[in-house]
Amino acid sequence: MDHHEPDRLSAAQLAALRRSLTSGRGALTRRSLLRASGAGALTLGALAGLTGCGIPPAKREGTAAVPSDDHSDREKEINFSNWTEYMDTSEDEKTRPTLAEFGKRTGIKVKYTEDINDNVEFFGKIRPQLAAGQDTGRDLIVVTDWLAARIIRLGWAQKLDASHLPHAFANLSPQFRNPDWDPGRVHSYPWTGISTVIAYNTKATGGRKVDSVTQLLDDPSLKGRVGFLTEMRDTVGMTLLDQGKDPASFTTADYDAAIGRLQKGVDKKQIRRFTGNDYTADLDKGDLAACLAWAGDVIQLQADNPDIQYAIPAAGYITSSDNLLVPAKARHKANAEKLIDYYYELPVAAQLAAYISYVCPVEGVKDELAKIDPALADNTLIVPDKAMAAKSHAFRSLTSEEETAYEEKFAKLIGA
Incomplete structure (x- = not known):
């Protein structure tokens, strides 16, 4: 696997974020x-x-x-x-x-x-x-x-x-x-x-970038150290994108195929676990090498751990x-x-x-935010640029019947 320059904030940005986080939401806030x-x-x-x-x-x-x-x-x-x-x-x-x-x-x-x-x-x-x-x-x-x-x-x-x-x-x-x-x-x-991205710990990946769901599910070097989210729309939505399907217009067959692909990741023990926000501690320690993550958490983790990086998959990402x-x-x-x-x-x-x-x-x-803190204004996880926005996808709304059926299938997948 090729080595890539990781997506990360500059030293100045990180310093500014530390200031913001000290007087703002605080590390890993209750909201997240x-x-x-x-x-x-x-x-x-x-x-x-x-x-x-x-x-x-x-x-x-x-x-x-x-x-x-x-x-x-x-x-x-x-x-x-x-x-x-x-x-x-x-x-x-x-x-x-x-x-x-x-x-x-x-x-x-x-x-x-x-x-x-x-x-x-x-x-x-x-x-x-x-x-x-x-x-x-x-x-x-x-x-x-x-x-x-x-x-x-x-x-x-x-x-x-x-x-x-x-x-x-x-x-x-x-x-x-x-x-x-x-x-x-x-x-x-x-x-x-709220953006869903891929986060990874470069110390745990040996410096390699992880930037696709395919890597999360198929890279043998990550086996047993991969996390997905207990949020159905994020986990299935990101998998649908990786399979070339549009989360805004997928069919039940597409959904079932995504569940099946994730099930293979469970069966072969590629996926360590499905998590809520508690993935942050495991990622910080390196117990999880890579996982799906919420962008707000990544910003906060990076402020204290320079090994934490993020990637926006070429296939796109889920925005809620x-x-x-x-x-x-x-x-x-x-x-x-x-x-x-x-x-x-x-x-x-x-x-x-x-x-x-x-x-x-x-x-x-962006210009108003720059008056408060230029680093925050330049952070595309807070103010997406056109390229970032173009890669965002929303998970389509579900009928009552779909919501019940899909959540049942997902609950079975994650062992809820």
Whole structure:
């Protein structure tokens, strides 16, 4: 196998990232840890809970949310639910600067709650009210794309008023503009993007670059030291790409072929294990030589371990997103739309991106981010350039029947 120059950040970039991580999200934050417990980590029992816990039958899917009375003019407030460590905070952690500035500018008080720890768990909290046509007590929520798709499909997300979203409409990055589960972003806007890449430890690989799923599954020198993710869409999506299939338009036969290929990797013990975010410790130590990884974790690992590198496969990579939605019956829809639009203003988007280190979905943010930290602005894992964006692929939305069948097959593969 040829030796290649590894994809890595410069010394200056790493130094800047260390500064950012010290005052920002911190090494291997709870947000990245908790991401592993989303849909892809479903056991069969959890899946059954999702599909059979009182959700209306399929015939109701696709119905529009009933418009609710908007009290924004009289009640200058927003109830905003988000994930832990997904908002900028001051160094003393007493304030959230961008939220504070929004309040000063608009007079709208934001009640910000970090009460989303897991997509399935959070859906369980709000499902009873949504199913009953009641207010969840939340005006704005952030959920991963698969759950956003489900909520929209069930008619439990309000349509957004485009006239209230001039910055969001103008500045949304092209790669996030038209997901098949919400064409034209009628109901949602991305909070962040999440890229799945290949990460490897050069000390464990003998200096060799690992840049394809084929290498992960077939390179004998990596046997027993390879990791894949318990997130179905990432693991199967990356395998589909490696097989020349489009994750946006694959068939059940394509899916089964990808599962079969991964099963061979399990049977011959090429794959050490399927992991949530806990791959980070094994990769850092070299117990895993190479694995599928989330880009935000790679940035954080590189800050402390120069042996950690990443690669974007020639076949492409999977991009998912966490998305802002206004639930059905929310009392303050117009206020929530003002907040969504605010985070698409370039200086505000840059401030948030500098703190959380995930893919920024705001086009044109690079120059503003460079004013905060040039190294962050040059990091294509945070601000993808055109070449990086062109290689990104989204996993298509699934019908209820497909979601159940595919998750069952995947759960069997990973031994869940």
